[in-house]
Amino acid sequence: MIHDLKVFFTLIAFNIKVTLAYRASLVISLILNILWVVSFIIFIEVIFQNVVTLGGVSKGETLLIMAFYYLFTNISDIFYRDSFEQFGEKMRTGYIDMWLTKPASSRMLMFMSNMRFDYITAIAVTVALFAYAFRTLNSTPDIHLLLFGIGISLIAHVIFFSVLSMLATLNFWLEKTDTLNMVAWQLTQVGRYPRAIYTSWARIVFTYVLPLAILANLPAEVALKIATTESIIVFFAITITLYIVSFLFWKKGLTRYSSAG
Amino acid sequence: MPALIKKYYSIARTGFQQGLEHRVDFFIGIIGWSMRIMISAFLFMAVFQSRASIGNYNFSDTMLYFLVVQIIMTFSFVRVEFNVCNDIQTGDFSNYLVKPISYLSYQIASELGKNIVRSLFGVGIFGVAILLYRPEFYLHLPYLQAPLILLSIIFSFFISTFLTTSIALLSFWLISAHRVIYMFFAIQSIFSGMMIPIQFFPEQFQHILSYTPFPYIFYYPAQMIIHPGTAGGIFHILGAQMIIILIEFIIINAMFAVGMKKYEATGR
Amino acid sequence: MTPIIEVKHLVKKYSFYKKEPGLMGSIKGLFRREKLYVEAVKGINFSIKPGEFIGFVGPNGAGKTTTLKMLSGILYPTSGEIQVLGYKPFERKPEFQKQFSLVMGQKNQLWWDLPAMESFLLNKAIYEIPDELFKKNLDELSELLDIKDFLDVQVRKLSLGQRMKCELIAALLHSPKVLFLDEPTIGLDVVSQNAIREFLKKYNKEKGATIILTSHYMQDIRRLCDRVVIIDHGALLYDGTYDALHTQYSDSKTLEFTLAEKIDSKEIERFGKLISQKENTYTIDVPREKTAEVTGKILETFNVDDIIIHERDIEEIIGEIFTTKHVSNHQ
Numbered sequence: 001m002i003h004d005l006k007v008f009f010t011l012i013a014f015n016i017k018v019t020l021a022y023r024a025s026l027v028i029s030l031i032l033n034i035l036w037v038v039s040f041i042i043f044i045e046v047i048f049q050n051v052v053t054l055g056g057v058s059k060g061e062t063l064l065i066m067a068f069y070y071l072f073t074n075i076s077d078i079f080y081r082d083s084f085e086q087f088g089e090k091m092r093t094g095y096i097d098m099w100l101t102k103p104a105s106s107r108m109l110m111f112m113s114n115m116r117f118d119y120i121t122a123i124a125v126t127v128a129l130f131a132y133a134f135r136t137l138n139s140t141p142d143i144h145l146l147l148f149g150i151g152i153s154l155i156a157h158v159i160f161f162s163v164l165s166m167l168a169t170l171n172f173w174l175e176k177t178d179t180l181n182m183v184a185w186q187l188t189q190v191g192r193y194p195r196a197i198y199t200s201w202a203r204i205v206f207t208y209v210l211p212l213a214i215l216a217n218l219p220a221e222v223a224l225k226i227a228t229t230e231s232i233i234v235f236f237a238i239t240i241t242l243y244i245v246s247f248l249f250w251k252k253g254l255t256r257y258s259s260a261g
Numbered sequence: 262m263p264a265l266i267k268k269y270y271s272i273a274r275t276g277f278q279q280g281l282e283h284r285v286d287f288f289i290g291i292i293g294w295s296m297r298i299m300i301s302a303f304l305f306m307a308v309f310q311s312r313a314s315i316g317n318y319n320f321s322d323t324m325l326y327f328l329v330v331q332i333i334m335t336f337s338f339v340r341v342e343f344n345v346c347n348d349i350q351t352g353d354f355s356n357y358l359v360k361p362i363s364y365l366s367y368q369i370a371s372e373l374g375k376n377i378v379r380s381l382f383g384v385g386i387f388g389v390a391i392l393l394y395r396p397e398f399y400l401h402l403p404y405l406q407a408p409l410i411l412l413s414i415i416f417s418f419f420i421s422t423f424l425t426t427s428i429a430l431l432s433f434w435l436i437s438a439h440r441v442i443y444m445f446f447a448i449q450s451i452f453s454g455m456m457i458p459i460q461f462f463p464e465q466f467q468h469i470l471s472y473t474p475f476p477y478i479f480y481y482p483a484q485m486i487i488h489p490g491t492a493g494g495i496f497h498i499l500g501a502q503m504i505i506i507l508i509e510f511i512i513i514n515a516m517f518a519v520g521m522k523k524y525e526a527t528g529r
Numbered sequence: 530m531t532p533i534i535e536v537k538h539l540v541k542k543y544s545f546y547k548k549e550p551g552l553m554g555s556i557k558g559l560f561r562r563e564k565l566y567v568e569a570v571k572g573i574n575f576s577i578k579p580g581e582f583i584g585f586v587g588p589n590g591a592g593k594t595t596t597l598k599m600l601s602g603i604l605y606p607t608s609g610e611i612q613v614l615g616y617k618p619f620e621r622k623p624e625f626q627k628q629f630s631l632v633m634g635q636k637n638q639l640w641w642d643l644p645a646m647e648s649f650l651l652n653k654a655i656y657e658i659p660d661e662l663f664k665k666n667l668d669e670l671s672e673l674l675d676i677k678d679f680l681d682v683q684v685r686k687l688s689l690g691q692r693m694k695c696e697l698i699a700a701l702l703h704s705p706k707v708l709f710l711d712e713p714t715i716g717l718d719v720v721s722q723n724a725i726r727e728f729l730k731k732y733n734k735e736k737g738a739t740i741i742l743t744s745h746y747m748q749d750i751r752r753l754c755d756r757v758v759i760i761d762h763g764a765l766l767y768d769g770t771y772d773a774l775h776t777q778y779s780d781s782k783t784l785e786f787t788l789a790e791k792i793d794s795k796e797i798e799r800f801g802k803l804i805s806q807k808e809n810t811y812t813i814d815v816p817r818e819k820t821a822e823v824t825g826k827i828l829e830t831f832n833v834d835d836i837i838i839h840e841r842d843i844e845e846i847i848g849e850i851f852t853t854k855h856v857s858n859h860q
Contacts, residue, residue: 024435025434028435032441032445035448036447036448039448039451040447040451042466046457046463054307081440082440085439086437086439089347174285185446186300197303197307198303
């Protein structure tokens, strides 16, 4: 565990150096991130021009959920999204062989070797979104609750990592499929809206089975002091369960790996 | 058959066969489509809980609009931009530079071929969904204008592909343009009418958007199908689409020329 | 001596889908396809002692690389037993992974956009190499491979030969006991190939590392390997020394000699089968056991300017083994 942590920090240092070799990436990523966030603010504004609440959730609360969603996306983009997206192709061309022989967590090496520190500038944009959300709520954030919410958001990465890991592991059974990445992207869209909009079976699935609706919603509920103790306990239970299931699935997937060339 | 057409027909044919090979890819794509529709359905169910209609759209009209947009999307969404991204990153791009063929034309022809199967199924699946949801829609379809509508959808394919390809060409300067492409999709999805009918935006904003390529990707072609206008209106849309395609074509070629100078052909 | 690598009845099967040709075949394939299997490795057995330098030879698709990948834990065997350093490779225990290394000529572990040194530092963290050992090994290896001046250059800017040298350094920094090399000299120029061969030979002798090398270049095998293992279509056809390949499969040698003056070819044919004649230079085939005797007689009988004894071309011998599929064990 400590060894894997040391390797993780070495990978961070390593990838920062790669980022600095591509300075244009920092600028281009920032510009597109700003456009992306502004586009969705416009989208939310358009919806709330026509309604007062969305599933009982106010505009300020929706914006706060969106802010946590973007914070969540920023961190996943920096640390592991790229590696997941490239995994299928690297697996089929045998480029994961070298990682499999190394004495460190194979999942970490596979899914966290390509970090993107050029996206770090996006966090500044997300901070501005937080400010806008609290201004719309017409309230000052309770720092402790906000930090607790950010903490929950960081732990939620274990859920998202586990879900992506299971999707990526499917590559060991499937032939070439480029669409898995698109499906992963679609799944993240579930989490950007208030989970109150999902009713009946969808609410159960996206809260307990593929808990993507809570990735941004629960941290926002915590920050707004409306999260229940039950929901936090369930969150931790789901996190641990999904991590174990995804780990076992990954191990099974590795036995099917056939390399290339 | 002129040699040029024969060349690109072969590429498209190979793409078509490739598309059939990757059947799982195709079935998983259906999951992606379903997720998109499902999220939109829940979102707008929540929106229309508190009011009966927005403009001349009620919930049923909004869902019909989304189903029509999905049909257009099955034609428009190909993977040219991701292929361009990967080829530049891996250095496989070099393989195409030595061949007597335009790289971008090759990619478009190949992806068009691959997309035929997906499109046919998409039309089938969403066509049936519309039949079950709003069967009367088929009575009011502008059948006489079908060739013009089809042309508009083909133009929408080129507008969308050229736009995202120009983002993919940033791979000449970026570590990897994948994530940036997804960000661009997200931006495009809002302003093209994919996630929300443009009519929901304030009028002034709609007017500004009409000067961008975005609404010509899904919104205007969908309007041609759902609310067929006059012939003049259709030709106005087709004309605007052609101008946009021309401008994008010039931009892509310029980016290509500049990017090629930077290209170092390193990779595996 | 206890073997460091032991393989028993090792099998690896791959599955694939049969595709019918043509457009209709592609459409049919969308709904139904026949699943077929190929046996890439068919129950091979061998063992390797510590310090040995083994060459795996075989045509493309023979199963050499698949075997190597099972030995390094990349692939899970279909059946059979493998033990490397007392571990089952496919369990991928970190204690096992810290003791071996894999270098693949067609794939690299170095990062393109950074100098090789950065990849070395990453490996240092992954393999938990102490600072002193890292510095010692790095200095020694970069000196031996004469690549010290290029460690701070972006890998993408290095030539193939320089890259390969850096790959070797990356693989050896943690002083592995076992080294798997999959076509390490592929695509390199003659000078680079020689440099890497000399380095590997020295490394094997000085460090006592056990090395398994796969290569299509017989020069690699001839100059480096104590033992040759020939694999074809997943089956082990030969396992023995390089010299034994000649004595076992080649019953003749070739004598090429240049005389001071031209002689009637009938005179030459007294000594052996005449293969070719160019001016005063004659090439004859003689039985292996009579080579010394015939050489002596030619030197006594004629005015010889030059004489060379050639073994039969090893590629020819191995090609013959592939065609006859003869299995032999000369350990």
